[in-house]
Amino acid sequence: MLMKVKEVAGLVGISVRTLHHYDEIGLLKPEQTTESGYRIYSEKDLETLQQILFFKQLGFPLKKIKEIINSRSFDREEALRVQRKMLLEERSRLDNMIATIDKTIRHAKGEIEMSDKEKFEGIDFSHNPYEQEARERWGDEAIDESNAKIKQMSKDEQKRMGEEFDRIYRDIAAVRHQTPDSDEAQAAIKVWYDYLNKIGNYSLDAFKGLGQMYVDDERFTKNIDKYGDGLAVFMRDAMAEYAERNTN
Template identity: 55%
Template sequence: MKIKEVAALTGVSIRTLHHYDEIGLLSPEKSLENGYRIYTDVDLSTLQQILFFRALDFPLKKIKEMMSSSYYNRLEALEMQRTMLVDKQSKISAMIETIEKTIQHEKGEYVMSQQEKFAGFDFENNPYEAEARKRWGDKKVDDANKRVHNMNKQVQEEMNRIYRDLAAIRTIDPTSEQAQQAITQWFHFLNKHFGTYTPEAFRGLGLMYIEDERFTNNIDQFGEGLAKFMSEAMNEFAHKTTTKP
């Protein structure tokens, strides 16, 4: 198939297909007669695989790295993608249910509990993984991911409880004793379930809460201003911990 036919079939723009070729992600053979790109059945299967990864928010660089690996197996990749998409579907369904209940609550048709307001919010899937890998390395992130995937419901509930407890006191001085006691629980929780966080790494994580609006928006769903409060409290915690005699 020619590139225009592939674009019409898949909905992927010609410009995007050119880009995939330029970066070596999908490079079809070119006709000796006129130099046109000719896509084979294998190329179309590869494009399908790329689009599944893109639907799961994998960056192109990571897709190329995985698909060019000698360990890459198309069937295994499809099975992994299916699992991830089903998981994504269930989380979206949970979010939709929470929205429906919230709409009914706003209309006065349903009394919504505080727990129900946050049902479906998921902080496990980290859209900032690429940056985390750049900052702390693959092994650190892979180890953390394994712990995240093994988290049981009890641990997830503990995480949400800490967020709610912090949200309840987000208007007080983040350097106060009460705030520091609360943020210390967050520090211990992260070290227990997500690897080893030094006080300095803890401070750095807090900075990301306010420097990256995606972090800010997610955390502030538990209460407006929570991200800023946590960041300041984490900074104070790190300062006190590192300056102890």
């Protein structure tokens, strides 16, 4: 069923201006536009909008949402499972906070006593759990193992490793204008995969997850893009393609 922008806004409960903004920043571009310039949304567009709003409700900025849903490795069903898990955790946290508020009211009335620790139960200012979930699923173990091996190297060994990293990144940057699934890109990414497994133990899933981290973590993106604009995104897509091709 096709819907006009006002119909979508009314259905979802957001403003037409918000939908226009999503279109302008490339977050949600409707599949069709009439000759008069009216936006027409398909069922697929509505599914994408649902994902956007789920992520937004969970506290993700629009820039991060755009990166996630535009990733070649994005899986809608997997995202829904992770979002469900996060919402259940959030519901549990809110239930704990409500219980703490109820106890605080009773404490204020003199009905019960509360310890200082009890006064802050359910309050959690930890970082975004989705990114932690991704790290746990895709390769903290491999990253930690690599870091441990690097620390054991001599200064000369670390210098040579740095030079090898530099050479590989430059070779990948040289083909970044190709499509990530091109033979040239895949050959360059294979060299990176093989080298990582000399200093660590990266499964294909971990390799794919590491590529996603290159985009999700601004520190990675900044350092990688020094070799060429857009290299981090290119590597993520090429690494995802390599993992998918080589998974039995």
